Every structure is written in C-alpha cells, then in structure tokens.
Amino acid sequence: MNVVPFTRPIISQAKRAAIDTEEGESKLEMSRTAAVVMLVISTALVAICAELLVDAIPHMAENSDVSQAFIGLIILPIVGNAAEHVTAVTVATKNKMDLAIGVAVGSSIQIALFVTPLVVLLGWILGREMTLFFNIFETISLFVTAFVINFLILDGRSNYLEGALLIASYVIIAVAAFFYPDSAAQSELGGSIGTEVYRRFVTG
Template sequence: MNCIAVIPLAGLLSFATESVALKMGDALGALLNVTFGNAVELIIFIIALVKNEIRIVQASLLGSILANLLLILGMGFFLGGLRFREQVYNSTVTQMSACLLSLSVISLVLPTAFHASFSDPNLADHESLKISRGTSVILLLVYVIYLMFQLKSHAYLYESTPQNIVDAESEEEGEHLTQSAAVILLLLTTGLVAACAEFLIGSIQDVVATSSVGEIFIGLIVLPIVGNAAEHVTAVTVAMKNKMDLAIGVAIGSSIQIAIFVTPLVVILGWIMDKEMTLYFTLFETVCLFVSTFMVNFLVLDGRSNYLEGALLCAVYCIIGVVAFFYPDEADASSWGS
C-alpha cells in the first residue's frame, strides 16, 4: 500500500520539477529533481541504519544506482525511441558522467577486493571499516568539486542540445506552475513520500518472514524502484517529449549523486551513530554494478539513443532482478558471496 501511495506523489513531484526546470534550465532542474528524489531515499537509508539494517541499506544503495542506470534510463530510451526514431543529447556531458560513474565503481570494487585479501574475516571487517570511512570523505569532496564544475565554472557545457535536428520536434509546452509554487509542491510531496517510506521500512521483516521474498531482493529491487519513483516518472515523461538532456541528467545524475554523495554520506552517518556501515558489498552486487556501468558508458557516449538501446538496458535490469530473487540468504551464502 505504501508503494502504491508513492506513485501519485511521484507524479506531482515530476510535474513540479519540470516547472522548475523550465525556468532554471535543464542542468539545475535535473539536479533539483535528483536531490529531492534522493532526499527521500536518504531518509529511507537513515531509518534502516538506525534500525541496524545494514544489509538492507547496502543493497538499497547499490540498487538505486542500478535502477537509475538500467531501468529509468532504459525506459526513457525505449519509450522515447518508440515516439521519435532517434534522439540526441549532449555527448560532452555524458562523457564527464561516464568518468564519475567509473569513479563510483572503483570506490565500491576496491573495498570488496581489499576485504577478500584477508584470511581473517573479523580483521577484514575491521580494516574495511577504516578504508570505507576514508574513501567516503574523498568522495564527498569530489561531489563538491563536481557541483562547482556543473553549476558554476563549466555550466555552459550543460546547455541543452537543440532538438530540431532530429526527425520530429517537441510538442508545445502546456501550463506549468510558478517557480515558488513548484518549490512548495516539491517540499510537500517529498515529506509525504518520506512518511510512506518510514512505514515501508517497518514492514520489511514481516514480509521476509512470511513470504519467499528475501532481503536482498527487497533491498536491491523493491526499495530502489519505490525510492526512485519520482526520477522514473520525470525521466520517462521528459524523454517522451524529446527532452533527452533533462532525461539523461535525471537518470545518470541521480546515479552519480547516489554513488558519490548519498553512499559516502550514509557511511559517515553510520560512523557518527557507531554503526558498522562500510563500502564492502557482496561479490554479486559488485559485479552487477561493474557490468551495468560498463554497458551504460558504452551506450551513451555517442550522444544518440533509440528504443533498442532502451530495451537492452531494461533486459539487463530484469536479469539482475531474477537473480536477486533467488539469491541465497545469509545462512546459505558462501564466504565470498556474503
């Protein structure tokens, strides 16, 4: 019921964000959308962290990156591609995004490799906690530099690509809210979604205990889809209007923000709350992130998209979802897997 409640709220969030983006530009509008969307997820992560649901938090963090890179971007490419034969976007920006996504992969793959280097699991956990906190501080600094690059020093790079060079022009814009009304609506809907998210976290253990759905599937697939509902609606809606720069900014921008801001922030918050939150993920999760980022980087660098590329991204996400559903629980997982 909480998942269903998020859907109309996500629609309101999408409408308000698009209204703001019209007046602030695609770069700032996309940043505003992913910030409000990820604020909801951050609340989910903090609630789960307080309840010491470390595995749920870790799976949800990585699942959010995957949902944005594969499902949201894939649906935007697919539905937009069905309406327009080929869509173009700013390839310079996507190259920079690809570098940042690669950094996020490195920050998660290295702790996993580091943990596997120890013969003593307890010592590995202890040392992984140290490097996770140090890496998180570095990632937060990188995010600050990225914001300065995007919004100030190189803001001109993030100007939208003219859409009249493709085979169809965008439709006429409808009525939108004023900027102040849109911001107020963003705040209200974010608060309501956060309330739904709190009840959602409280129901996880009952679902795991009374059904065949495991924690990994809930954390990696279910929670990210719910938490990213706002970005999903926004990216798909603007992609179908041929506004691919905004769609790319929302989908990939949200992944970047989760990877180099929300994830290290959660680690730092865990440090403050004396929770052993680390960047050490399971082998399955790490491989999923590496393969997904590699595929997305390969597809987006040409600056053009079509429905086949979208279908491929969605297919990869569905495969990961199937594997996650049958993933063994902690008692049955191997030492490498867990």
C-alpha cells in the first residue's frame, strides 16, 4: 500500500501576504461601546477646536489682508472637511470614483441644505441676527459651482481635462475671494462712487 505524502499547495508570497492582511483586518474590530465613546470624544474635540477657530477669525481678518470671503470660502472648508478630503482621495485611488464623488458632492449638499438653514434657525432661537442673505459674489460662486459640477458629472465619466477644469474653477474662485472687499469696504466704495455720480449729475 503506497502512502501518498501530504503536500501543501504552493502559494506565492504575494498571495500569502494578501491572505495574512485579510486575516489581520478581519480580527481588528471595534465594539459598539468603544465606537460610540470615540465618536463622542471626537465630536467634543472638534467642537472645542471650532470654537477656538471662530474666536481667532476676527483678529486674523483685522490684522491681515485676508478677506472674510476668503476665510469663509477657502480656509474654513479646507480645515473643516480635511477628513472628507482624505476619504475622497483614498477611495479615488482605489478606482471608486462614484464613491469619491458621492463623498465630495454629498458634503456640499449637506452643508447647503441642512447645516446652513439649521444654523440660521438656531441663531433665531439664541437671539442672533442670522439670515440666508448672500451677496452677489457668493451667489454667483454658488451658481457657477453647481453648474460646472452638474455639467461634468452628468455623463458619468471623467478624465484629466475635466479634473483640470474643476481645479481651475476652484483657483479662480479662491483668487476672487482673496481680493474681494469686506462689507465695510464695499459700503465705502459704493458710497464714494454714488457720491461722485450724484455730483456729476447735479453739476451737469
């Protein structure tokens, strides 16, 4: 009787490393209690950082040439949505563009349709004068952004040229926001122009 020796199947090193990685990832699980505690701690830390950041914005706007429009449109979204940016880039590198677009566009929709009206309602409850009034620059920026995004993702495809167009649009809005005057400067500019037009009209 011939005994056939037991032979292990030959597995390449790359496949073995992938199997070990999957086994290691499957073992790394967080309990529900730990996840909730981590979420509460992270939310509290984010709230503290946001409070410190908001308190520092007026001082920064007064002692620098950076306008409030640039701070609100460029600096705060980059800092506040850093985690979402990392998530979108990570899933995009894994060739999951639908998920990357969902993360990026979904965040903007959430801010525009949920967070902003909720903040205005909370402002009314707390006695703060807050409205949904946007100046002409903010309105045009919002309209152009929504139009460009809708036009580019309508066909469900993307390429490097469309990505370059999006980056160029973002840079244009950022430059315009950097040189956009604040409310006080707008009032002074409008008042001086209006006075000059009135003087010329009266004097003929």
